[in-house]
Amino acid sequence: AYDIGLHGVVYQVSKWDPKQFDWTKKLADADYVGPTCQYCHMRGGHHNVQRFGTVYTSMGMSMADRGAPIWKEKRDRWASVCDDCHSPRFARENLQALDEAVKDAGLKYRETFQVAADLVKDGV
Numbered sequence: 001a002y003d004i005g006l007h008g009v010v011y012q013v014s015k016w017d018p019k020q021f022d023w024t025k026k027l028a029d030a031d032y033v034g035p036t037c038q039y040c041h042m043r044g045g046h047h048n049v050q051r052f053g054t055v056y057t058s059m060g061m062s063m064a065d066r067g068a069p070i071w072k073e074k075r076d077r078w079a080s081v082c083d084d085c086h087s088p089r090f091a092r093e094n095l096q097a098l099d100e101a102v103k104d105a106g107l108k109y110r111e112t113f114q115v116a117a118d119l120v121k122d123g124v
Contacts, residue, residue: 002037010034040081 002008011034014020020033027038075095082091 007034011036035085043081 014033079091079095
């Protein structure tokens with residue numbers, strides 16, 4: 001998702017330009033043209049990438065209610081990273097769009113799995 005999103009495209013186009021991405025600087029001192037994976041996922045020196053992740057499938061919870069109170073802290077951390085450069089509204093709206101995309105993808109996955117299961121039953 002990062003690679004095809006705006007941030008990833010900016011990175012791919014600019015990563016070899018030392019004016020845009022000066023790799024000699026520590027992340028905290030860098031003034032990059034856009035965020036790298038580390039900026040969002042290793043914020044504050046944390047090496048636990050999932051700490052600032054939005055993916056719940058690693059916990060077997062891809063279809064969980066992502067608005068449930070158990071996810072509030074994780075979602076607030078996620079939005080706080082976006083707030084570095086964007087408005088709080090931007091972060092909330094994009095998180096909501098991500099939630100909807102996850103629900104849609106989960107439904108499509110289950111539909112596809114059922115088609116494959118039916119084909120197996122039919123001997124195909």
